[in-house]
Amino acid sequence: MERWFGVGRSVAADPAVAGSKACREAVGGRRAGLLVVFASPSHATPEMAAAVHAEAGGDVLMIGCSTSGQFTADGHGGGVVVNALGGWSAAVRAVPHTETGLYEAGIAAASCLDDVAGEHKVVLLLGDGRSSDQQEMVRGAYTVAGAGIPLVGGCAGDDVTQTGTYAFFSDGSGVQVLPNAVLGAALAGPSPFGIGIEHGWHKTGDPMVVTRSESGTIFELDGEPALDIYLRRTGGDASLADDPGAFLNHATVRPLGLARRSGEDIRIIFAADPVQRSISGLADTPEGAMVWFMEADRDAVVDATAAAASAALSAVPSPLGVLIFDCCVRPLALGDDGTGLAVSRLRERLGGLPYGGFWSNGEIVRRPQAKGMHHLTVVALAVS
Structure with a gap:
């Protein structure tokens, strides 16, 4: 047929x-x-x-x-x-x-x-x-x-x-x-x-190791609370942690890249927990993985x-x-x-x-x- x-x-x-x-x-x-x-x-x-x-x-x-x-x-x-x-x-x-x-x-x-x-x-x-x-x-x-x-x-x-x-x-x-x-x-x-x-994104800055995570939630990067290092390195104000909507707007265009043999898989960060000082994405970011912050090459x-x-x-x-x-x-x-x-x-x-x-x-x-x-x-x- x-x-x-x-x-x-x-x-x-x-x-x-x-x-x-x-x-x-x-x-x-x-x-x-x-x-x-x-x-x-x-x-x-x-x-x-x-x-x-x-x-x-x-x-x-x-x-x-x-x-x-x-x-x-x-x-x-x-x-x-x-x-x-x-x-x-x-x-x-x-x-x-x-x-x-x-x-x-x-x-x-x-x-x-x-x-x-x-x-x-x-x-x-x-x-x-x-x-x-x-x-x-x-x-x-x-x-x-x-x-x-x-x-x-x-x-x-x-x-x-x-x-x-x-x-x-x-x-x-x-x-x-x-x-x-x-x-x-x-x-x-x-x-x-x-x-x-x-995807058209490229890594920027120094790599980080995911030192503690569970499924899509990252608790520590390089042994530091993940939310703290994320806000510091993306230029986010500390108040974002207490405002889910503002954090989402900040984070969706500031993803992480997860190292793969063929390049980087993108991990969107969409939520933060101000008590646990963790960040969360929509897919697994395993412990021991190497990640980078990603920037967009617009073209x-x-x-x-x-x-x-x-x-x-x-x-x-x-x-x-x-x-x-x-x-x-x-x-x-x-x-x-x-x-x-x-x-x-x-x-x-x-x-x-x-x-x-x-x-x-x-x-x-x-x-x-x-x-x-x-x-x-x-x-x-x-x-x-």
């Missing part, structure tokens, strides 16, 4: 109308095997999900999530984006957040691999964007996929409000809208999948979306389209002008190739050179 990839976008005010229109544009009269849906919180409704599914025939596999905005070649902002894929062997799983822990959710989501057949495989993960231990989901999925099958995806968004995220799911028989869920979709086919990852940060897509395309022989997962904090760091420029560069780099993406609460790549959860980063998946 011939493989194809289509993208549709609608900003119609009515969520159901937007979903139906975006799906119709993405499918273009073809028979889809998998839908991947991105929707702003205002459009992340059961009516929208049902309309998308019905427009595609009512019996198609579907995964999707709420976002902090989405983008295609036709523009960026709110509304609904539908990515439709046909011709691959596909399978899906959904794990409600109340059903199990994140490690077990990753195992269950990646078990969709059991139901696909093909020379080349990939697992697409859509995670719970409000979890503070997202790495556990990736670790669980890795126990199923192993080193030979890449994991790629992003975590659901909520317009950076921290109010809750939603996932859209169908195994072909009905439609579910689930809060804070973990979804998995396996794709398999005769051609390789390409993965790109870029490289702007170009990261296009660069990630280019890297993904370079790994496939005949690309059909690209899915992109772009950190929701990057628009805050870039501002409206920089965000618009990043989207424009992506459009120019990809020419007429279809693509769909969303601003996510964490980006996922698990392959030999990248260990799982990323932040302030762009991840791209090219299909061929």
